[in-house]
Amino acid sequence: MKLRSLPFGLLLLYMLSGGGHRAQAADLERGRDVFATECAECHSVREGKNKKGPTLFAIVGRKAGAVADATYSDPLKASGITWTPERIDAYVSNPRKAVPGGKMKYDGLASGTERADLLAYLATLK
Amino acid sequence: MRSFEPPRRGAACALSLGASLRQLRTLALGLVGLLAGLPSAHAVPSFARQTGQECAACHVGAYGPQLTPYGVKFKIGGYTDSDGKGGKVPISAMIVASFNQTAKNLPEKPEHGSVNRNLAMDEASLFLAGKLSDKIGAFIQATYDGVGRTTALDQADIRAVHTTEIAGKETTFGLSFHNNPGVQDPFNSMTVWGFPYTSSAFGFGMGDAATIINGALEQRVTGLSAYTFWNDLVYAEVGTYRSLPVTMQSRLGLGKADDIGRLGSGTAYWRLALFQDFKKQAFNVGVFGLNTSLQPDRSVPGSNRYNDLGFDASYQFLGTREHVFTANGSYIRERQTRNQMFANGEADNQKGRLNEMRVGASYHFLQTWGATVGRFTTRGSRDASLYSEGYANGSPNTSGYIFQADWTPWGKESSWGAPWANLRLGAQYTMYTKYNGAKSNYDGEGRDAKDNNTLFIFAWTSF
Structure with a gap:
């Protein structure tokens, strides 16, 4: 009996110790890693820090082409996009398809899981 | 014999006889002239x-x-990418x-230095490096050699690029006008840009013998190559070279005394590589080649083929x-047809070979703390006349290891003084297992390969 109840006990201990919160934090952690691998060469997460691409600080909910002192392609400026999570997901998935003629030299992130982690991380930047 | 000194990485081989004001003026004019010749850009x-x-x-x-x-693509893009x-x-x-510091005192006292424990300002370089127009960029370096006390044109690479689409894939076409075979190559495994990236001016390099593509022609030639890069995958390049007239070498501060001679008119360079990011x-794998002939004495007919x-x-x-790990390697196989040297009695064998292998691996933590280890070997066919003075057994063979630890405090997004302040402090140790044909007494005067082991502690800054 004791052996059978062990898994339930471990699950209870995990929940009491904040395991669910850690699972969410792990997604953010992975999202931060995805950002470092895929995005950080051209984008900063610091407010007001533009590299070749604009800062991604407070990106969620922002209108495309709205960062002062950043340079954008004409198609992106004219796109009328507001960066909702869905729009960001579509853009990161395939930038050339989402904004034809855009200047971002990025082939896209195929993994839906990694995009979800990245989005979770970007949503914290505010 | 004609021995080919390997290039000093990331640095200048300033070979001129002097740095007069006239030479400096001519050098400046030369740079302007190079730029004016075209309608309008690694660590700068x-x-x-x-x-x-x-x-x-x-x-x-x-x-x-x-x-x-990212850097590979920036170079292929002609140094023109920008933030707009x-x-x-x-x-x-x-x-x-x-x-x-060398394990044993140098065989001879350097003209500007001591037989050991030399403190030196190795070099000071000025770069014209960047975008000149939307499709033209340049990387041109002029260097004052603090050890040789000379100033000269160093590495130079001027590019024109055009990007289009082929079969729905981004394709870059480019032209490169440069002065050293390989200096235009975008990959880390080509010897020009391979480890060590800087080395001791008082050291012993990788032996006295080297292949012709490994630095023998640097700065003494002009080259024009055409390249393409398709779908961030395939890189292909062909080019040709001509030796600079002696007077031009002198005007560029390179001096007349070290003229390499005249290159044959059929000099061909080619390069094919696959790249994946x-x-x-990321990785790249490729092949490359240089086919040329060299007439050592411009006034006397006769040349050697490489x-x-x-x-x-x-x-x-x-x-x-x-955590960043890298591994780079190259193997060069050179066939020499020594017609001129054989006719003059400078070589016993009309044909010979010289092979070089360079491998290195590095680890960097937080893009700040680095450790690199390299292995080098040069092996060639024996020739008692060609490899006589300073060599043992008529052999050009040299081998050894290079170890480096370095600290690069700046150069990151939030670094102090970015992007102006850049610094690398490092300690490098070169250890020879064989030098110029032997492990011991290679020069016939009791000097062993290990006597050349060199400690090089450097401060490298750019702004």
Whole structure:
């Protein structure tokens, strides 16, 4: 009996110790890693820090082409996009398809899981 | 014999006889002339200012010249990529200073130095490096050699590029006008840009014999090559070279005394490589070659032929850039047809070979702390006349290891003084297992290979 109840006990201990919160934090952690691998060469997460691409600080909910002192392609400026999570997901998935003629030299992130982690991380930047 | 000194990485081989004001003026005019000839850009902060990126975006360990995939593409793109803002001045400068110690005193006292424990300002370089127009960029270096006390044109690479689409894939076409076979290559495994990236001016290099593609022609030739890069995957290049007239070499500060002679008219360079950037990791693998003939004495007929064939590859684990591992390797096989040397009694054998292998691996933590180990071997066919004075057994064979630890405090996004302040402090130790044909008494005067072991402690800054 004791052996059978062990898994339930471990699950209870995990929940009491904040395991669910850690699972969410792990997604953010992975999202931060995805950002470092895929995005950080051209984008900063610091407010007001533009590299070749604009800062991604407070990106969620922002209108495309709205960062002062950043340079954008004409198609992106004219796109009328507001960066909702869905729009960001579509853009990161395939930038050339989402904004034809855009200047971002990025082939896209195929993994839906990694995009979800990245989005979770970007949503914290505010 | 004609021995080919390997190039000093990331640095200048300033070979001129003097640095008179006239020479400096001519050098400046020469640079202007080179630029005027075209309608209008590895480790220079002006590139960082131009792109808005930190040095770490383009360079492993946040300092050049080892390129990341981003840096590879930036170079192939003709140094023209930018953040879209104007007003960037494509000028940078670099200074290298060092402490040098060899296991045993140098065989001869250097003209400007001691037989051992030399403290030196190795070089000071000025760069014109960056975008000159939307499709033209340049990387031109002029260097004052603090050891040789000379000033000369160093590495130069001027590019024109055009990007289009072929079969729905981005394709870059480019022209490169440069002065050293391989200096235009975008990959870390080509010898010009391979490890060690800087080395002791008082050291012993990688032996006295080297293949012709490994630095023998640097700065003494002009080359024009055409290249293409398709779908971020396939890189192909062909080019040709002509030797600079002696008077032009002199005007550029290179001096007349070290003229290499006249290159044959059929000099051909070629390069084919596959490249893959997976973001978390990247690799390239390729082949390259240089086929040429060289008339050592311009006033006397007779030349020697060199056919170099090289294989190279590199791998990078980049991850989140917290832990970065790299491995680079190249193997060059040179066939020599020594018609002129054989006729003059300078070589016993009309045909010979010389093979070089260079491999290295590095690890960088937080793009700040780095450790690199390299292995080099040069092996060739024996020739008692060609490899006589300073060699044992008529053999050019040299082998050894290079170890380096370095610290690069700046060059990251939030670094102090970015993107102007850049610094690398390092300690490098070169250990020889064989030198010029033997492990011991290679020069016939009791000097062993290990006597050349060199400690090189350097401070390398650019701004």
